[in-house]
Amino acid sequence: MSNKFKAIVIDNQNEKFTREIKELDKSFLKDGDVLVKVDYSDLNFKDAMILKNGGKLVKEFPRIPGIDFSGIVAESNDPEFKEGDKVILTGCRVGELFHGGYSQYAKVQRDFLIKCPDRISTKQAMVLGTAGLTALLCAFSVKAREELLLQSKVNDVLVTGSTGGVGMVAVMVLSNMGINVTAITGKPEKENYLKELGAKNVINRKEFEGEPKLLDKGTWDGVVDTVGGNILSNAISQTKPKGIVALCGNASSNKLNTNVLPFILRAIKLWGVDSVNISKKRKQFIWGEFPGLIDFSVLEKSIKELSLEELLEVFPNMLEGKLNNKILVNVNK
Ligand SMILES: NC(=O)c1ccc[n+]([C@@H]2O[C@H](COP(=O)([O-])OP(=O)(O)OC[C@H]3O[C@@H](n4cnc5c(N)ncnc54)[C@H](OP(=O)(O)O)[C@@H]3O)[C@@H](O)[C@H]2O)c1
Known part of the structure; x- marks a missing residue:
């Protein structure tokens, strides 16, 4: 050189x-x-x-x-x-x-x-990047409900900040895992693209920005949250019994205004995801899983x-x- x-x-x-x-x-x-x-x-x-x-x-x-x-x-x-x-x-x-x-x-x-991985080019690796890695870590966290906790199949998952780097990959990999994905976005004009990525439904984020109920109708088996704040609070109160909420980001807020009821009455789990401090072995495993999911x-x-x-x-x-x-x-x- x-x-x-x-x-x-x-x-x-x-x-x-x-x-x-x-x-x-x-x-x-x-x-x-x-x-x-x-x-x-x-x-x-x-x-x-x-x-x-x-x-x-x-x-x-x-x-x-x-x-x-x-x-x-x-x-x-x-x-x-x-x-x-x-x-x-x-x-x-x-x-x-x-x-x-x-x-x-x-x-x-x-x-x-x-x-x-052999089947990924260096360009594709950075199309995914840290955001993609984080999305797949979140997807596996949500899936842990069936794999680790031996609960019934994860069918319905909510993804927030869905047009972002993490959100887009989360929508695609969860959908390719056979899950019905509902995408929350502040960009309604991206609805068609989110559907192309695999989202079954697209919701305007305004619907999630209000004050959360203590406990709302249980709708989601899992959530991938990239934004925090009230959107996360509402997602938690809408999570079904034993659901897992994987939280990786704060694009909206660092704050989390929730209450104990979703945790003590529905045993839901809030699962923090950090892509920085993970072992090399786990990283290699996660990257090896991408080719079939993207x-x-x-x-x-x-x-x-x-x-x-x-x-x-x-x-x-x-x-x-x-x-x-x-x-x-x-x-x-
Ligand atoms: N824990 C980790 O290891 C890790 C790794 C990577 C990223 N992160 C964090 O994860 C978050 C997402 O990362 P990213 O790369 O996907 O970021 P990004 O590309 O900037 O996307 C964030 C998305 O969040 C939504 N959003 C933005 N501002 C918002 C607001 N004020 N209220 C509600 N939604 C808002 C938007 O999506 P819509 O318009 O579709 O709603 C936006 O596209 C960031 O906070 C980032 O720091 C954490």
Whole structure:
């Protein structure tokens, strides 16, 4: 490789926050033992917060942001990874505490990487990204009602924030698991696309924004919630006995206004999902499950592919809830 490569660098010298695209030397990448030629990254809510001002997540500057990426191993002394292997990185606080994926090269600890499944390209891996991984973790949590708790089949699942990166994949994988998915969205114009992803019903999020009843009619065997707040409170009060509510996000609010009745009268379970602190073994397993559950030709209709330069213009829209597409970042565009 040439010693030079392009990356976004954020800095905070004398309390002046900056973000710019720089040409860097390979020697900039000091940590890690596997060098990856990055193909793709994407834009997550956490990325947008970090690009804005470090989001209180970045402790040392300068830093290359980008919390996930896919690419090809360029140099490795580790027997697990050889030159040419397709790899994926999500979580592990890369892009926060370590240099991340908004870069043509990344050097990371071998334990942070997993092999990209044969049937998935590096582009498809970032079409899914951290959001997709989180969606499948949520779907498995909801399904645990039948698999771990030996309860009857999970038939009806509600997905909130359904046009978001997590929500879209959740709708598709749950539907491909044979579940009737009801999607909540604030974008009624996306109803047809949500149905193409597999949603059986689409509900306007306004119906879930009011004060929740202590206990509402039990409607859902499970819920995948990406938004928190009153939408989550209403979903909890509408969950059927022994249902599981998988909670991974706070796109609407950090608050949760609920009461004890759904838990003590219906034994429902609120299951927190975190995609960052999961074992490498579990990550590898989850990625291996995707090929049978995803139709990329449908999912890719919602993707907008941007360069690093274009990303810097577009990321604030995510913080303002104004994005209509999932952003795939082609670092070589
Ligand atoms: N726990 C983890 O490991 C993990 C991993 C990834 C993401 N997350 C979190 O999960 C959440 C979703 O991530 P994402 O990548 O899907 O984000 P995203 O692409 O920005 O999507 C969020 C969706 O939530 C809905 N929404 C936005 N603002 C809202 C509001 N004020 N009230 C109600 N709904 C609102 C919108 O969908 P509709 O218009 O369709 O309603 C939006 O598309 C974020 O909070 C993210 O930080 C957590």
